[in-house]
Amino acid sequence: GYKFQHPELVEEAITHPSCVHELVSCYQRLEWVGDAVLCLYARECIYKQYPNLQVGELVILEATMVCNETLAYISVSNGLQRHLNHRDPSLPSRIAAFEYSMGPQGRGLWATDPPKSLSDIVESMFGAAYIDGGFEAGQNAVKHVLQPIVNALLRALSCRNTKDMESKAREMMHPKQYIHELGGGIINVKAWKEEKFALRKQNCLVWKNGSWRKCEGKGNNFIGLIESFGIDLVGIEESSSHVTRNRACAIAMEVFESNTDLIEKLKRFSLLLKPKEDPKEGITKETKADFFKETKE
Numbered sequence: 601g602y603k604f605q606h607p608e609l610v611e612e613a614i615t616h617p618s619c620v621h622e623l624v625s626c627y628q629r630l631e632w633v634g635d636a637v638l639c640l641y642a643r644e645c646i647y648k649q650y651p652n653l654q655v656g657e658l659v660i661l662e663a664t665m666v667c668n669e670t671l672a673y674i675s676v677s678n679g680l681q682r683h684l685n686h687r688d689p690s691l692p693s694r695i696a697a698f699e700y701s702m703g704p705q706g707r708g709l710w711a712t713d714p715p716k717s718l719s720d721i722v723e724s725m726f727g728a729a730y731i732d733g734g735f736e737a738g739q740n741a742v743k744h745v746l747q748p749i750v751n752a753l754l755r756a757l758s759c760r761n762t763k764d765m766e767s768k769a770r771e772m773m774h775p776k777q778y779i780h781e782l783g784g785g786i787i788n789v790k791a792w793k794e795e796k797f798a799l800r801k802q803n804c805l806v807w808k809n810g811s812w813r814k815c816e817g818k819g820n821n822f823i824g825l826i827e828s829f830g831i832d833l834v835g836i837e838e839s840s841s842h843v844t845r846n847r848a849c850a851i852a853m854e855v856f857e858s859n860t861d862l863i864e865k866l867k868r869f870s871l872l873l874k875p876k877e878d879p880k881e882g883i884t885k886e887t888k889a890d891f892f893k894e895t896k897e
Contacts, residue, residue: 602741604732613724616686616717627724634727634738641742642666645750650769652762657769664772665749671722672698672714674745680721691715711847713840775849779826782856786866788827789849791841797823806835807851824848828866 604610609630617626642665646658653661664670675681681695698714722745730738757768779787792801798817805812806823815823815837824836824844834851838844856863 602729602733602737604728606732609728609732610725611685613728614680614683614685614721616684616688616691618687619685620687622685627720630724630727630731631720632727633730634723634725637726637730637738638666638723638742641739641746645743645746649750649754650757650765653766653769657766660769660773660777661753663774663777664753665746667774668716668719669709669712669714670749671719672712673702673709674749675718675722676702677748678745680725681718684717684721686717688717691717711843711850713842773853775846775853778853779849782863786828786870787852789845789852790825790827791845792823792825794819794821794823794837797825797835801825801832801835804832804835806837808837826852829869 608624611624613627613630615622615624615626617628619626639662642662643658646653646661646665650658650661676695676699684691694713694715695718698712698718701712702709726738726742726745729741756772757765759765759768773781776789779789794815795817797804797806798815801815801823804815804825806815815835821837821839822841822844824838824841824847826833826835826848834848836844836848836851838847
C-alpha cells in the first residue's frame with residue numbers, strides 16, 4: 601500500500617461536508633483533484649487497451665469505469681464507508697441500503713441508489729495520493745483500486761473481431777445514456793412523485809412487484825415514466841427517483857434493442873409531425889400497443 605508523507609491529507613479525504621465545525625477541511629477540494637486523476641487514468645488505460653475502438657465506445661467504457669455506481673461499489677468493497685467522518689444522520693441507513701442492494705438479493709448495479717459520498721471518498725483518496733506523492737503516486741493509486749474493474753472489462757471484451765468488441769462495449773452502456781443518445785426529442789424520461797402521478801396519469805400502467813397495475817398514489821414512492829411525443833409508454837415504481845429513472849430506461853432499452861422497428865417508427869413520426877399538429881395524433885395506438893406488448897413479455 602501507499603504510505604502518505606502527509607497523513608493529514610487522509611483525514612481530509614474522509615471528512616464529509618456535514619462536518620462543518622471540524623478543524624480539518626472537508627474532502628471536496630481533494631475530490632475535485634481526484635476526479636481529474638481518475639479520468640486521466642481511465643482514458644489512458646482504455647485508449648491503450650482497445651486501439652480499434654472508436655470514441656463512442658471508449659466513452660461508454662470510461663463511463664462504466666468512473667460512474668457513481670461503480671465507484672460506490674469500489675468504496676464499499678474496500679470498506680471505505682467505515683472510515684467516513686460525517687454528521688449526516690441519513691447516511692448510515694442509505695449506505696446500508698446500498699450494501700444490501702449489492703448483495704445476492706439485489707437487482708444489479710443500475711438498480712441501486714448509492715449515496716454520492718461513497719464515490720466522493722474514492723475520488724478524494726485519489727486526489728490525496730496525487731497531492732502527497734505527485735503524478736505517479738496518483739496514477740498508481742487509481743490503477744490499484746480499479747484493477748478489478750479493468751479485469752472485468754478485459755474478460756467482457758475478450759474477442760478478436762472488432763465488430764464484436766464494439767457490440768459488447770455498447771452492451772455496457774448505462775440505460776440513461778442509451779435513452780439520451782436515442783433521444784433527440786423522441787424519448788423522454790421523468791421521475792414523478794407517486795401521489796402526483798396518480799392524479800395526472802390515471803391511465804398509464806405501472807410496473808410494480810412483478811406485475812402491471814395502475815398507480816394508487818397512496819405511498820411516498822416515485823414513478824419513472826418513459827414518454828414519446830406526449831404519449832406515456834411505460835412507468836416503473838420504486839422508492840428512489842434515481843433508481844426509478846434507471847429501471848425505466850433499462851426496460852425501454854431492452855424493448856428497443858429487441859424490436860428496432862419501434863425506434864424506426866418513432867423516428868418516422870418525428871419527421872411527419874408538424875409544429876401545429878397535435879403530437880398525440882402522430883403516434884398510433886398500434887405503436888403504443890406494440891411497446892406495451894414487448895415490455896409485458
